[in-house]
Every structure is written in C-alpha cells, then in structure tokens.
Amino acid sequence: MGKLKIISTQLQDAKIIEPEVFGDQRGFFTESYSKRDYQKLGLNFDFIQDNQSLSQTAGVLRGLHFQRGESAQTKLIHVVTGVVWDVIVDLRQGSPTYKKWEGFIISASNHRQLLVPRGFAHGFVTLTNNVNFLYKCDHYYDPAADGGISYCDPDLNINWPIDLQQAIISEKDAHQVLLREFEKDNPFIYGKI
Numbered sequence: 001m002g003k004l005k006i007i008s009t010q011l012q013d014a015k016i017i018e019p020e021v022f023g024d025q026r027g028f029f030t031e032s033y034s035k036r037d038y039q040k041l042g043l044n045f046d047f048i049q050d051n052q053s054l055s056q057t058a059g060v061l062r063g064l065h066f067q068r069g070e071s072a073q074t075k076l077i078h079v080v081t082g083v084v085w086d087v088i089v090d091l092r093q094g095s096p097t098y099k100k101w102e103g104f105i106i107s108a109s110n111h112r113q114l115l116v117p118r119g120f121a122h123g124f125v126t127l128t129n130n131v132n133f134l135y136k137c138d139h140y141y142d143p144a145a146d147g148g149i150s151y152c153d154p155d156l157n158i159n160w161p162i163d164l165q166q167a168i169i170s171e172k173d174a175h176q177v178l179l180r181e182f183e184k185d186n187p188f189i190y191g192k193i
C-alpha cells in the first residue's frame with residue numbers, strides 16, 4: 001500500500017496523481033494502480049481495458065481523440081519509458097472549463113498519472129525516443145463512437161512544445177476535422193453537464 005498524492009488541474013475534474021515510489025539500490029517499486037486506494041480518494045472508476053502504445057521516436061504526435069456519448073471513456077494514463085507532453089481538452093458543453101486545454105509533462109521518471117475524464121479529448125507528443133505509454137479505460141473500445149479533432153485547431157490554439165512540421169502523425173490524425181465542424185455534425189460529443 002502506498003500513499004497517493006492527488007493534484008488538481010486547471011480543468012474541471014481532471015487530476016494528476018502521484019503514487020508513492022519506493023526506491024532502493026535496485027531501482028524502485030510502485031503500485032501503479034490500486035482500486036482500493038484510488039477509491040479512498042474518490043477516484044471511483046471501473047477500469048475494464050488496459051492499452052499500451054509504443055512511440056519509437058521523439059516527435060510522435062497522437063490525438064486528439066475521444067469516444068462519443070455512451071461510449072465515452074475515463075482514461076488513467078502513465079508512461080513507463082520516456083517522456084511525453086500530454087494534452088487534454090474539456091469538450092463537455094456546460095463545463096466551466098469547456099474548450100480549455102492544459103498540457104502536462106508525464107514521464108517514466110516523474111511517475112505522474114493523469115486522470116482524463118469522460119468527455120475530454122486527449123493527445124500527446126513524445127519528447128524522447130521509445131515512449132511506452134499505458135492507460136486504463138472504463139469503457140471498451142468502440143470504433144463506431146471513435147471521435148477525433150485536429151491537433152492544430154485554431155479555436156483551441158494548443159501550444160505544442162515541438163515543431164509541428166516535423167511531427168510524426170498517423171494518416172487519420174493528419175485529417176481530423178476542426179472542433180466546430182465536428183460539433184456541427186455531432187451536437188453532443190458527450191452531453192451537457
């Protein structure tokens with residue numbers, strides 16, 4: 001059992017969590033997730049899918065992604081090798097932080113976890129080679145509800161800490177629509193809160 005530190009962010013309901021890390025001459029040990037301890041902090045989620053991605057080089061940009069409506073996912077993310085700049089955007093109409101974004105350094109060495117609430121878009125860019133990125137989700141992958149918006153949407157104006165011309169981006173993410181176009185076709189990405 002380790003002590004968890006929970007840190008608020010500028011965005012409503014999004015949290016940074018710092019698990020206790022026990023270091024010794026071999027390296028370290030940490031409980032990367034304990035349902036019981038998270039529940040004690042009011043982080044009461046039923047995580048049912050774990051995902052891992054490897055990004056082989058610095059400059060890989062993934063996002064911005066979310067699942068719509070009933071299939072929306074809470075994500076609990078962390079990094080086990082390397083460093084990312086992670087960004088979240090509150091897409092919940094009615095939220096006091098609707099359409100605001102915030103970025104965080106999440107790395108293997110800072111052990112930080114980011115709790116991304118349902119109704120948020122999520123993305124990251126790798127700042128080192130060989131980034132192993134892990135996240136838990138509380139809803140299964142639902143390709144029919146898969147949603148994405150452009151990482152360079154001028155209405156969001158995300159200040160990515162890299163040269164975007166050099167970024168390595170999937171075909172899908174290179175062609176994501178702007179939030180305002182997405183919302184025209186899908187008036188309720190998540191619903192009003």
Ligand SMILES: Cc1cn([C@H]2C[C@H](O)[C@@H](COP(=O)(O)OP(=O)(O)O[C@H]3O[C@@H](C)C(=O)[C@@H](O)[C@H]3O)O2)c(=O)[nH]c1=O
Nearest residue numbers: 051053062063064065066075122123124140141170172
């Ligand atoms: C997300 C996901 C993808 N896939 C498949 C679909 C596709 O063929 C392949 C690669 O998917 P993508 O290109 O969407 O992978 P990626 O761009 O890494 O997508 C991820 O990006 C980050 C930012 C997130 O927030 C995640 O929720 C997820 O959307 O994996 C699954 O089978 N299950 C899943 O849960």
